[in-house]
Amino acid sequence: MERVHSLRMMSRFLLLHSLILISLFIAAATANTSSTITDRDALLALKAHITHDPTNFLAKNWNTSTPVCNWTGVACDVHSHRVTILNISSLNLTGTIPSHLGNLASLQSLNLSCNRLSGSIPSAIFTIYTLKYVSFRENQLSGAFPSFIFNKSSLQHLDFSRNTLSGEIPANICSSLPFLDYLSLQENMFHGAIPSNLSNCTYLRILSLSYNDFSGAIPKDIGNLTKLKELYLGRNRLQGEIPREFGNLTELELMSLLENDLQGMIMNFLQFYSSLCLHLYSFVCSSIMLHVLLFFLSD
Known part of the structure; x- marks a missing residue:
């Protein structure tokens, strides 16, 4: 009798355990489906904001008859099926960037460069915790720095070059970007002083601020990079x-x-040597000039 009771208890335990596992599986599958729909809707919102697509790239490749992860220019995580990479660069697209892209919660790389996108850069994009790479290079974007950009400690590559962005670079630009290794703002309309706080971006390998309207002295703190x-x-x-x-x-x-x-005196040296370089192989000459300058400065 006692053995029968034990078997019944064991059966009830296994049944309960199985029900819990099935419930968890259903919940996970539902969450996955919901997340995939969220990503799909965000990309469809981007498609809707494109007013001219000369090659019909989005019309041919982005539609609800195929899974988002199979769309051209999109890559997903193999487990969660969330969008991790979005690259629709060099398609000559005209339109604006919707704030819906901020719903791509697993996005790591966003490349919209070399198009004709206009308007401002939505701050919602920089609420994505996983974002590491952003390029809006060679568009017609305007306005100031997105306000949420300074909360993105994950960012490593940021390229806003060749747009019509304006205003000053906030003094705290590097306070929350400890891993930034590439920053290009060249060929915009930024003005004001170059923040000395840039020295806090200690991983910077490339810093490009050319062709703007920056004024004042070059911060000596850049020498800490x-x-x-x-x-x-x-x-x-x-x-x-x-x-x-x-x-x-x-x-x-x-x-x-x-x-x-x-x-x-150092600038006079540079101007003289750069003039001389016009008659020599430029890369070799520039390399020699730079090494001589750094030797002089470190003396």
């Missing part, structure tokens, strides 16, 4: 002398400072 390999500050209204702290940039390979209002 010891991982920097390329530095472009040309075509602005910068004044004063080149900081001697640049002598700390031992990894630097390329640098442009010309067409500013910089003065001093």
Whole structure:
């Protein structure tokens, strides 16, 4: 009798356990489906904001008859099936960027470069916790820096170059971007001083601020960016002398400072040598000039 009772208890336990597992499986499947629909709707919102698609790329490749993860320009996580990569660059698309893209909660890489997108950059995009790579290069975007960008500690690559963005770079730009290694704002309409806080982006390898309207002195704190390999500050209204702290940039390979209002003996050297370089192989000459300059600054 006792054995029968034990078997009944065991059967009830196994049945309960099975029901719990089935419930969890159904809940997970439902959540996955819901998340996939959220991602699909975000991408369809982007498609709806495109007013001209000369190659009919989106019309041919983005439709509800196929899973989102099979759409051209989209990649997904193999387990969650959430969108992790969105790349629709160089398609000559005209339109605006919807805030719905902020619903792509697992997005890691966003590349909308080389199109004709206009309007502002939605702050909602920078609420995505996983975002590491963003490129809006060569569009017609306007307005100031997105306000939420400074909460994105995951960002590593940020390219806003060749747009019509304006305003000042916020002084705290690097306070919450500890892993940023690429920052390009060149060929925009930014003005004001270059923030000394850029020195807090200690992983920066490439910093490009050329072809803007920056003024004032070059912050000596940039000399603390010891991982920097390329530095472009040309075509602005910068004044004063080149900081001697640049002598700390031992990894630097390329640098442009010309067409500013910089003065001093070091700048005279650069101007003389760059003129001489016109008659020589430019890359070799520039490399020699840079190494001589860094040696002089570190002396």
